């Protein structure tokens with residue numbers, strides 16, 4: 001279970017952004033009482049907490065081949081947050097494990113792989129930081145912007161809107177970090193393969209890395225080509241509404 005009756009609405013939205021639609025459908029105010037617990041919210045709405053939570057948790061995560069240009073931003077962010085979870089809990093853990101198995105005695109010359117492991121660890125650190133930044137600041141800001149468009153009385157939390165700044169400075173960070181990492185790791189592994197006859201695990205590592213590269217590239221594309229441009233358009237409209245020059 002991702003959340004409980006004591007989770008705040010804010011925690012709910014951060015972990016499962018698609019829940020926004022479900023919360024707003026209750027007809028109760030959401031955005032001006034984000035600290036409220038699920039339990040208190042359900043009491044307000046006159047519904048049973050347990051069944052409400054089960055329903056909220058059963059909201060499906062959008063499919064990777066969704067037509068993103070037609071999806072509301074909260075569903076795009078829902079997909080991206082779920083993918084971050086997979087990157088953290090599955091992909092990075094698996095690559096770490098595969099690279100680490102090379103310390104086994106069967107591979108006496110592990111120098112090249114140790115270099116690959118170092119490259120991977122610095123990439124992992126950068127990617128984790130990047131994803132945390134998106135989840136803590138950028139995505140919540142985008143969700144709020146979109147909510148402001150649905151509700152004219154709601155205002156963005158900060159007067160200084162920032163999707164543009166984030167997209168310009170951080171938007172391609174994951175991709176460039178990845179490219180650097182893949183190039184370094186592939187080079188190290190190639191050298192290692194030249195030295196080792198038994199390359200079964202090396203091939204497996206190549207395949208896992210390639211798949212991860214494809215997923216991360218597609219993820220970055222959804223952010224840079226769909227999510228951020230659409231959020232920036234909303235920012236522009238809201239700034240116009242507030243008579244701030246853009």
Ligand SMILES: [Fe+2]
Nearest residue numbers: 080131134223
């Ligand atoms: Fe991301």
